[in-house]
Amino acid sequence: MSNVYKLARLAFVLLIYTIQNSVLAGQIPVPAAPKVSAKSYILQDYNSGTVLAESGSVNRVEPASITKLMSAYVIFNEIKAGRLKLTDKVLISKKAWRMPGSRTFVEVNSKVPVEVLLKGIIVQSGNDATVALAEHIAGSEDTFVSLMNQYAVKMGLTGTHFANSTGLPHKNHYSTAKDIATLAINLIREHPKFYAYYSIRKFIYNGIPQYNRNKLLWRDKTVDGIKTGHTGSAGYCLVSSAKRKNMRLIAVVLGDKSEEARTNSSRALLNYGFRFFESRKLYSAGQALKQVRVWKGEKETLSLGLGSDMFITFPRGSYKKLSATIDIQPEIMAPVSKGKKLGTLNISLDKTVIAEASLVALQPVNKGGVFSRSLDGIKLWFK
Secondary structure (H helix, E strand, O other), X not given: OOHHHHHXXXXXXXXXXXXXXXXXXXXXXXXXXXXXXXXXXXXXXXXXXXXXXXXXXXXXXXXXXXXXXXXXXXXXXXXXXXXXXXXXXXXXXXXXXXOOOOOOOOOOOOEEEHHHXXXXXXXXXXXXXXXXXXXXXXXXXXXXXXXXXXXXXXXXXXOOEOOOOOOOOOOOOEEOHHXXXXXHHHHHHHOHXXXXXXXXXXXXXXXXXXXXXXXXXHHOOOXXXXXXXXXXXXXXXXXXXXXXXXXXXXXXXXXXOOHHHHHHHHHHXXXXXXXXXXXXXXXXXXXXXXXXXXXXXOOOEEEEEOOOOEEEEEEOOOHHHEEEEEEEOOOEEOOEOOOOEEEEEEEEEOOEEEEEEEEEEOOOEOXXXXXXXXXXXXXXXXX
């Protein structure tokens, strides 16, 4: 038996042994993500933000009608702020009525309720409804687009710039799969009431039935949104979100070759994420995780915790292998303001850090009196 054959046989035996041990321990081996036909894509956990699969996710591409996620986000914020009501009537301008592409079939000079136009944007992807609301909110579409770009900067969408509210092709209109996933997460988190509109399959206006182009709403009962897009230059695009038990995933597929291809690509990514990963909430915001000594303060101890809930995504079955370590700033001196970062919480899997979060002061600690400060000064000198 040759040495090469012996080594190959040994490697195979070790591989089988590793897989068997992983299965016995409850951990499922994680394969590479499925290959899909989209030009760029990303699969991301909603709660933890962990990216489970990606390709070309920071490449700038045409987002087509995925653009309308930001248009809707601006509109939702206007409603939330009380500057716009669902029952308000919007005058349809000639520009809005003449918009090419997908249409809600609103009539020029008619007055249409905001809620009807919103459904036209979300379900039918109507360019006419989008421009009508943009003009109503900001006076002109250009001014509305300026608002869109301001929100993009605020969200940290560094690969995104909007030139219109609809997604029609323009040389200065672009985004990335990564940015779009961030936008989708913010929209779902901040506007859950309006996010429910993205699960509407059929919308009727003026006697004309209009169907949601997201085929996953029919094919996967766990999918509850979010938006399709298509132009000749952008290809077929789809942002989808699904929730199974306590885990929500966001899949962004851009530049696919057909409507069916974008559906299949998105479904393959979502199934991969749910099959091989799980997500859990480890700690709650404000939960005391560590007591530390405070020097020269009105009290000697201080509770440290997290400023927001901590979720973690990891290979399915490996929960018991997670470990937590805490690094604390040495010699914490008063005064300490609430929320001040004083340490770091690290979560590791098999000795590799896979997540971290800042540990902050859960209460303020004021400076102590002259005597207590002097006494602590002596203690520190000896320490």
